[in-house]
Amino acid sequence: MKYEAIVLAAGQGKRMNAGMNKQFLELGGEPLIVRTLKVFDGDARCAGIVLVVNPAERQRLAQLLERYRIRKVTALANGGQERQHSVYNGLQALKGEGIVLIHDGARPFIRVRQLHELADAAVQDGAAIPAVRVKDTIKKANGLFVEETIDRSSLWAVQTPQAFRLSLIMEAHEAAKRDGYLGTDDASLIERLGKPVRLLEGDYQNIKLTTPDDLLFAEAILASRLVE
Numbered sequence: 001m002k003y004e005a006i007v008l009a010a011g012q013g014k015r016m017n018a019g020m021n022k023q024f025l026e027l028g029g030e031p032l033i034v035r036t037l038k039v040f041d042g043d044a045r046c047a048g049i050v051l052v053v054n055p056a057e058r059q060r061l062a063q064l065l066e067r068y069r070i071r072k073v074t075a076l077a078n079g080g081q082e083r084q085h086s087v088y089n090g091l092q093a094l095k096g097e098g099i100v101l102i103h104d105g106a107r108p109f110i111r112v113r114q115l116h117e118l119a120d121a122a123v124q125d126g127a128a129i130p131a132v133r134v135k136d137t138i139k140k141a142n143g144l145f146v147e148e149t150i151d152r153s154s155l156w157a158v159q160t161p162q163a164f165r166l167s168l169i170m171e172a173h174e175a176a177k178r179d180g181y182l183g184t185d186d187a188s189l190i191e192r193l194g195k196p197v198r199l200l201e202g203d204y205q206n207i208k209l210t211t212p213d214d215l216l217f218a219e220a221i222l223a224s225r226l227v228e
């Protein structure tokens with residue numbers, strides 16, 4: 001079964017501190033956002049991509065799509081103040097049926113195999129997200145003093161793309177908007193409706209480029225993939 005994708009590129013990249021939206025930073029000679037879009041564009045099961053952009057960067061992104069011959073972007077939607085608002089705007093460009101994969105433009109190392117696993121799981125269960133087991137010991141603190149150590153055996157670090165039945169994620173976003181709820185991912189909007197979200201084993205290499213250190217990790221991942 002095919003799916004549609006929403007790829008988010010409308011952040012500011014403040015934590016990257018690059019003086020520009022991090023989506024335009026070059027990784028192995030190609031802009032980060034291009035690397036991310038290419039994964040979806042090259043997947044036969046991807047029916048179309050809604051790319052969510054800052055209005056001021058619309059033209060620059062449209063030029064990149066032309067230059068790198070990315071053909072599956074069907075719409076450019078305007079981003080919002082927070083990530084959740086950007087996703088909401090992206091959803092408005094889709095019809096309320098089928099499966100949607102919502103992905104951070106800043107995660108270029110997603111594998112096509114995982115896109116398919118997520119889409120298939122969303123067909124079955126309505127909502128499916130990739131996640132990796134937390135490796136560090138996690139402590140809850142009050143200021144700089146430890147309050148407690150959290151049992152990590154049930155803790156997962158969640159990634160994107162997050163896959164949903166379109167009607168379900170639209171309902172969840174409408175409810176969040178109505179209630180003034182702001183989450184840091186899309187699955188949390190489903191959780192608050194009391195509906196199940198399935199976890200799929202993710203990939204530690206599917207990093208989000210957030211701070212300058214992540215550029216070093218990204219170069220290493222890229223180099224390792226060139227020899228695959």
Ligand SMILES: Nc1ccn([C@@H]2O[C@H](COP(=O)(O)OP(=O)(O)OP(=O)(O)O)[C@@H](O)[C@H]2O)c(=O)n1
Nearest residue numbers: 008009010011012013014015082083086105106
């Ligand atoms: N209002 C927003 C905020 C974020 N994003 C996108 O959501 C993804 C994940 O967000 P994050 O890594 O936090 O990116 P930024 O918001 O760009 O970074 P920062 O918080 O450091 O400014 C990114 O691909 C970003 O472009 C978006 O489309 N619209």
Ligand SMILES: C[C@](O)(CO)[C@H](O)COP(=O)(O)O
Nearest residue numbers: 083104158159160184185208
């Ligand atoms: C959705 C997300 O990628 C899951 O890990 C993440 O929460 C988005 O990034 P942010 O830094 O929380 O905005």
